[in-house]
Amino acid sequence: QSVLTQPPSVSGAPGQRVTISCTGSSSNIGTGYDVHWYQQLPGTAPKLLIYANSIRPSGVPDRFSGSKSGTSASLAITGLQAEDEADYYCQSYDRSLSGSVFGGGTKLTVL
Amino acid sequence: QMQLVQSGAEVKKPGASVKVSCRTSGYSFSSYDIIWVRQASGQGPEWMGWMNPNNGNTGYAQKFQGRVTMTRNTSITTAYMELSSLRSEDSAVYYCARDLGYSSSCDFWGQGTLVTVSS
Numbered sequence: 001q002s003v004l005t006q007p008p009s010v011s012g013a014p015g016q017r018v019t020i021s022c023t024g025s026s027s028n029i030g031t032g033y034d035v036h037w038y039q040q041l042p043g044t045a046p047k048l049l050i051y052a053n054s055i056r057p058s059g060v061p062d063r064f065s066g067s068k069s070g071t072s073a074s075l076a077i078t079g080l081q082a083e084d085e086a087d088y089y090c091q092s093y094d095r096s097l098s099g100s101v102f103g104g105g106t107k108l109t110v111l
Numbered sequence: 112q113m114q115l116v117q118s119g120a121e122v123k124k125p126g127a128s129v130k131v132s133c134r135t136s137g138y139s140f141s142s143y144d145i146i147w148v149r150q151a152s153g154q155g156p157e158w159m160g161w162m163n164p165n166n167g168n169t170g171y172a173q174k175f176q177g178r179v180t181m182t183r184n185t186s187i188t189t190a191y192m193e194l195s196s197l198r199s200e201d202s203a204v205y206y207c208a209r210d211l212g213y214s215s216s217c218d219f220w221g222q223g224t225l226v227t228v229s230s
Binding site (some may be wrong): 002004034036045051052089093098101106 | 121148153155157158160168172173206207208211213214215216217218220221222223
C-alpha cells in the first residue's frame with residue numbers, strides 16, 4: 001500500500017476530460033512537497049508528464065495539466081485521445097519515510 | 112542526444128548480489144543526480160534512492176538501507192546500483208533515471224534491466 005492513494009482506474013470517451021487524483025497526507029503532499037506525474041505505456045519506462053505540481057516538460061501537450069491543493073494533487077487530461085490509454089503515477093517526497101514515493105497507479109481506459 | 116543505457120538482464124540465486132550499470136551520454140553527468148527505481152511485474156514503480164555523481168553522496172529508501180549501494184565512475188559517466196542478499200521479491204525491472212532537480216522528478220530514463228531471482 002502506497003502512502004499516495006490513486007483510484008485504480010478511470011475511463012473516458014475520446015475528446016472528453018478526465019482527472020486522476022492523488023491523495024496524500026501531512027507527511028508528504030500536505031507539507032508542501034512537490035508532486036510529479038508520469039505516464040507509462042506497457043513495456044516502457046515511465047515518462048515525466050508534470051513536475052513540481054503543474055509544470056509540463058518540453059514536448060508534453062498542453063492537454064495535460066496538474067494541480068495541488070492541501071493534501072491532494074490532480075492530473076487533468078482534456079481532449080482524450082486513444083494514445084492516452086496508459087498507466088499514470090503520481091510521485092512526491094514523504095518525510096516519515098525520508099524518501100520519494102510513488103502512488104499505486106491509475107489505469108486510464110479510453111472508451 | 113541524451114541517453115541512459117543500462118546493462119542486460121540478470122538471473123540470480125537467492126542470497127546473491129546483482130550490480131546494474133547505467134551508462135549516460137549527451138549531458139553533463141556530474142550536474143544531475145541519478146535516481147534508481149524498480150518495478151515488479153504488474154506493480155507500480157518503487158523509488159530506491161539517489162546518487163550525486165559529482166561527490167558520490169547517496170540517499171537510500173529505508174526499505175533498502177543496508178542492502179543497496181549506489182556508486183559511479185565519472186571517467187566513463189556511468190552509475191551503478193548494487194543490491195545484495197537477493198530474494199524472490201526483488202525480481203523486477205530496475206531503472207536508472209536522471210533527476211531533473213525537483214525532488215526526484217525524473218526526465219530521462221534508462222531502458223530498464225530485468226533482474227530475476229530464482230533458485
